[in-house]
Amino acid sequence: MDKREVIRKVVNHQPVDEVPRDLGGGYTTGIQGEAYRDLVEHLGLDEPVKIWERLEWGAVPSEQVLQWAGGYCIDPYLNGARQLPEDSPEEVWKEYTRPTGEEYLIPRDLMIDQEEDGREVIRDEEGTPMLVRSKSSYYFDDYPVEYFPLKDVADLGTIEALPDTAIYEPWTSGDFARLERNAKWFYENTDYAITPFFGGSLFALPTHLRGYENFLLDLKRNPEYVKELEELLVQKHLTDLKPFIEAVDDYAEIIGFADDLGQQDGPLLSPDDFRELIFPYMKRVYDYVHQHSDLKVYLHSDGAIQSLIPSLIEAGVDILNPVQFSAKGMDLNTLKQEYGDELVFWGGGVDTQNTLPNAKPAEVKRQVKENIRSLHDGSGYVFAQVHNIQPGVPPVNIEAMYEAVDEINEEGV
Amino acid sequence: MTMEDFKAAIIAGDKELASKLVDGLLEDGKDPQSIIALGITPAMNVVGERYDRQDFFLPDMLAAADAAQSVLDVVEPQLREGDSEESISVVLATVSGDQHDIGKNIVYMVFRAEGFQVTDLGTDVNEQDIVEAAQEVGADVVALSALLTTTVDEFAVVTEAFEAAGIRDDVLIVVGGAPVTESVATEKGADLYGETPFSAVRQIREALQIA
Numbered sequence: 001m002d003k004r005e006v007i008r009k010v011v012n013h014q015p016v017d018e019v020p021r022d023l024g025g026g027y028t029t030g031i032q033g034e035a036y037r038d039l040v041e042h043l044g045l046d047e048p049v050k051i052w053e054r055l056e057w058g059a060v061p062s063e064q065v066l067q068w069a070g071g072y073c074i075d076p077y078l079n080g081a082r083q084l085p086e087d088s089p090e091e092v093w094k095e096y097t098r099p100t101g102e103e104y105l106i107p108r109d110l111m112i113d114q115e116e117d118g119r120e121v122i123r124d125e126e127g128t129p130m131l132v133r134s135k136s137s138y139y140f141d142d143y144p145v146e147y148f149p150l151k152d153v154a155d156l157g158t159i160e161a162l163p164d165t166a167i168y169e170p171w172t173s174g175d176f177a178r179l180e181r182n183a184k185w186f187y188e189n190t191d192y193a194i195t196p197f198f199g200g201s202l203f204a205l206p207t208h209l210r211g212y213e214n215f216l217l218d219l220k221r222n223p224e225y226v227k228e229l230e231e232l233l234v235q236k237h238l239t240d241l242k243p244f245i246e247a248v249d250d251y252a253e254i255i256g257f258a259d260d261l262g263q264q265d266g267p268l269l270s271p272d273d274f275r276e277l278i279f280p281y282m283k284r285v286y287d288y289v290h291q292h293s294d295l296k297v298y299l300h301s302d303g304a305i306q307s308l309i310p311s312l313i314e315a316g317v318d319i320l321n322p323v324q325f326s327a328k329g330m331d332l333n334t335l336k337q338e339y340g341d342e343l344v345f346w347g348g349g350v351d352t353q354n355t356l357p358n359a360k361p362a363e364v365k366r367q368v369k370e371n372i373r374s375l376h377d378g379s380g381y382v383f384a385q386v387h388n389i390q391p392g393v394p395p396v397n398i399e400a401m402y403e404a405v406d407e408i409n410e411e412g413v
Numbered sequence: 414m415t416m417e418d419f420k421a422a423i424i425a426g427d428k429e430l431a432s433k434l435v436d437g438l439l440e441d442g443k444d445p446q447s448i449i450a451l452g453i454t455p456a457m458n459v460v461g462e463r464y465d466r467q468d469f470f471l472p473d474m475l476a477a478a479d480a481a482q483s484v485l486d487v488v489e490p491q492l493r494e495g496d497s498e499e500s501i502s503v504v505l506a507t508v509s510g511d512q513h514d515i516g517k518n519i520v521y522m523v524f525r526a527e528g529f530q531v532t533d534l535g536t537d538v539n540e541q542d543i544v545e546a547a548q549e550v551g552a553d554v555v556a557l558s559a560l561l562t563t564t565v566d567e568f569a570v571v572t573e574a575f576e577a578a579g580i581r582d583d584v585l586i587v588v589g590g591a592p593v594t595e596s597v598a599t600e601k602g603a604d605l606y607g608e609t610p611f612s613a614v615r616q617i618r619e620a621l622q623i624a
Binding site for chain 1: 469475476479509510511536537561562564597608
């Protein structure tokens, strides 16, 4: 059975005799640039570190690394950074050296200014700083002088009046023709499952537009405003979704969405507020996918979201990532037992906050095997660590993680 | 109009009502000290209990803290000299290399609503600036936040800087953030682990023996 067929069966809850795995096929199943550099050095490979995702500085695993990791999935677009053999590297990449001296290839159109104090700043088209990274950090984050385009906007007006929300969406004013070209190429020339990422946020995005605290207060004090904003965002997402689905539907298995709804000890908002103010809008977007394609809806949502899962299923979520089992109430056996008939779990393979960076390889292996046994019952599970592999993770632990999956597959699952 | 109504308004996060009620309480001659001790602090205790029980979520907690802070802004300037003797002074920062401010800002709101005097140093703050700020304000507590697995090590850097400055025993160091656990806190030399802002408040009060 080829890789694509295994994933197709898994997302349809049909039995498979192996646990498939994903490295970098999803937006948050990848590896951060510095962790990637350590890994390729450890593997004795001589290759540049290519960064496709600016916020978390996510690396593009090369074909060699993907083969080594045994990945089953590929995102055909990567925010425009996915290169096909026919593309010249100069069309896609440019060299970039951080103030700390590390060298990368980054997307040609990614503009990063370096300040005198070693900070790196990404600005919007008008030159306003949006994102900043300090010299000692690995990640970009919101610029401290808050860049919240709707912070003081009381009257939302029409969708045309909305600022360019694309800054926080991996799917920016995307090139649908290129998306389709790439998806078709991988479909015809590889056996990877095609797993494009769309974004489509309806909770995290408004927190970036309004400011985090402001939007959380809006939920309590100004629900009508929240509904108006959600309505505009649904319109925006549906406008993009139509050509996106047309581009990938013949080739892809899933469509990726992301919306962080949880923190470590519980959801970020009450299940009642979620139900009233976010759920109806999510459902419209996911319904659109189901009505217009055979793609499965993959949702990335961090944290302790157990109490929201029934609503997410009702909204049309088919696949849940990253299954952050260290968060409160996210016990893997319980999740599988209660929701395994309806949900495919994609992730949850090993903890990236403590185990992967700090544990010995033997403990990594033990946890991987235990978690796979909890989440795979003959189907319904794609292995990936919880979220991206972070900088500082010893390559031997990444090796141990994949060895454990190999061993489980050899022993028979 | 009673203190109970006032407490209920804070708990409900109704800033306008709480502000109106606090004006009434002051006009009726209630002293600022008892408005804090019998109104604002107990109200925030209820919010903390509900949050820990998951009857309340972040938006509820933020709305309540915002309401409490707005009435504190009215009441505090009216405190007599000596009334605020027990007020706890906190220096708050997200550690070096970490730009995340959401968790820290929530801690700020809750600490302020609890009547702590908080000096917020912002994000990506190095250990020397934290030590200097603590010395300058005579901090009782240094509260540190980190969201990244790569920046929790900074807790140890800050703790050591306080050692080096010879004032480690003068401050309680409390740490929190998504990747932080009790054992991480201990390992990095912190005194307390604040799993939630309210658990930090309780432990700080207990450690400083202030009810």
